[in-house]
Amino acid sequence: MKAAGRQKLDQRAFLKQVHECRDKGYLLSFKKIGSGAFSKVYLAYATQERMQHNSKLASDLRGKRHSMVAIKIVSTAEAPVEFSRKFLPREISSLNATYKHLNVVQLYETFENSRRTYLVLELAARGDLLEHINAVSAHRCCPGLEEEEARRLLWQLVSAVAHCHNSGIVHRDLKCENILLDDRGCLKLSDFGFAHQSRFKNTLLSTFCGSMAYTAPEILMSKKYNGEQADLWSLGVILYAMVTGKLPFKERQPHRMLYLMRCGPAFRPGLSPECQDLIRGLLQLRPRARLGLQQVATHHWMLPAAHALFCITPSTIPEKPEKPQLRTSPDNVETNTNSDPPRSLLQLWRPQLQGTSHESVSGLAPEPLGVCLRQGADSARFELWSMEMAGHEVGRSRHTPLLSFIRSMPGHYLVS
Numbered sequence: 001m002k003a004a005g006r007q008k009l010d011q012r013a014f015l016k017q018v019h020e021c022r023d024k025g026y027l028l029s030f031k032k033i034g035s036g037a038f039s040k041v042y043l044a045y046a047t048q049e050r051m052q053h054n055s056k057l058a059s060d061l062r063g064k065r066h067s068m069v070a071i072k073i074v075s076t077a078e079a080p081v082e083f084s085r086k087f088l089p090r091e092i093s094s095l096n097a098t099y100k101h102l103n104v105v106q107l108y109e110t111f112e113n114s115r116r117t118y119l120v121l122e123l124a125a126r127g128d129l130l131e132h133i134n135a136v137s138a139h140r141c142c143p144g145l146e147e148e149e150a151r152r153l154l155w156q157l158v159s160a161v162a163h164c165h166n167s168g169i170v171h172r173d174l175k176c177e178n179i180l181l182d183d184r185g186c187l188k189l190s191d192f193g194f195a196h197q198s199r200f201k202n203t204l205l206s207t208f209c210g211s212m213a214y215t216a217p218e219i220l221m222s223k224k225y226n227g228e229q230a231d232l233w234s235l236g237v238i239l240y241a242m243v244t245g246k247l248p249f250k251e252r253q254p255h256r257m258l259y260l261m262r263c264g265p266a267f268r269p270g271l272s273p274e275c276q277d278l279i280r281g282l283l284q285l286r287p288r289a290r291l292g293l294q295q296v297a298t299h300h301w302m303l304p305a306a307h308a309l310f311c312i313t314p315s316t317i318p319e320k321p322e323k324p325q326l327r328t329s330p331d332n333v334e335t336n337t338n339s340d341p342p343r344s345l346l347q348l349w350r351p352q353l354q355g356t357s358h359e360s361v362s363g364l365a366p367e368p369l370g371v372c373l374r375q376g377a378d379s380a381r382f383e384l385w386s387m388e389m390a391g392h393e394v395g396r397s398r399h400t401p402l403l404s405f406i407r408s409m410p411g412h413y414l415v416s
């Protein structure tokens with residue numbers, strides 16, 4: 001078909017999609033923000049009318065102070081039957097199961113017709129982690145992110161993955177390209193097309209999936225594998241990529257990859273020994289020898305990460321901050337418009353935290369009622385449902401590292 005003819009067809013198809021979205025209460029823009037094998041992702045706007053009918057969408061967008069969403073349009077008519085019958089339903093049901101976590105991309109709703117399925121997703125406007133690592137590396141003229149930033153992102157990623165695992169979902173395709181960032185620099189785990197859902201923690205899987213550079217050795221060896229342990233390997237690869245700007249093992253042939261994996265990762269000079277230790281702890285050939293998520297979160301490299309509970313990047317902190325104020329009057333407290341707030345890492349780990357005496361965890365939460373952090377005139381507001389959720393009694397007067405950290409942040413104030 002001639003190019004002009006194809007262009008006309010594409011335009012007609014796009015206009016159809018615009019109408020189909022409009023009928024459901026969304027205004028589709030021309031801005032394409034991504035594409036997959038059988039899908040295209042567009043920026044779109046939710047109408048007031050739609051928000052009145054979807055309380056989760058309305059409360060999320062109210063918090064974000066905009067009406068933008070990402071609409072992923074999957075051409076089910078063009079995709080193989082297996083994709084439409086297996087992978088797409090899997091992606092949708094995993095997103096439904098992992099709903100309501102700050103670091104997992106939110107699926108607000110879906111609609112479909114005989115040709116297409118539409119997924120209305122939370123917008124992650126700052127692209128993916130790979131693009132971010134490349135942009136920062138170019139800016140710094142040095143490959144990789146600062147350890148401080150990598151730590152903040154890893155903390156959020158660990159929180160998201162822990163939430164998935166606790167919801168019975170293993171992701172199986174954790175990689176930098178599937179980790180998105182929103183306009184506040186908050187990490188959003190996405191692309192659950194290979195996810196597997198099971199009620200049983202120790203289910204062994206056999207399907208080869210994921211991308212070779214991030215795939216655990218047991219999968220490369222075609223062994224039956226535990227999905228959670230395979231995800232932990234991928235976390236090690238992602239951390240390595242963040243702090244070095246490179247992949248730890250890169251080969252096309254699985255047997256060569258396995259050889260490199262057996263030799264272990266090589267580190268650049270200057271990388272802290274703690275970070276190297278954490279990466280080695282994740283990149284263990286024996287799946288059972290790998291650090292668990294809780295061990296990752298309490299690893300000494302992660303210790304200065306208290307602030308990472310909040311998705312704030314240095315760039316979101318105003319240069320000329322408003323005078324910090326300590327607010328105590330409940331009348332001045334902005335109420336949480338979201339009736340069901342995102343779950344924090346500590347809330348997520350509530351069962352594990354009960355009775356723990358580990359300093360890195362018990363030292364995090366300063367106030368029994370949690371901390372509400374607001375950022376000057378900006379809309380950002382983050383909530384830590386911490387010790388109370390974890391069942392700990394912490395005196396109000398105790399100044400823990402987190403509290404001091406928050407107080408030291410310009411333009412922020414606390415309400416408890």
Ligand SMILES: Nc1ncnc2c1ncn2[C@@H]1O[C@H](COP(=O)(O)OP(=O)(O)OP(=O)(O)O)[C@@H](O)[C@H]1O
Nearest residue numbers: 033034035036037038039041070121122123124191
């Ligand atoms: N919620 C979102 N916000 C912003 N961009 C997004 C969002 N979801 C997806 N994208 C962009 O669209 C691209 C394709 O989306 P996604 O990875 O979900 O599709 P896919 O069909 O699963 O892709 P693939 O075939 O590569 O696995 C992503 O790489 C990302 O750049």
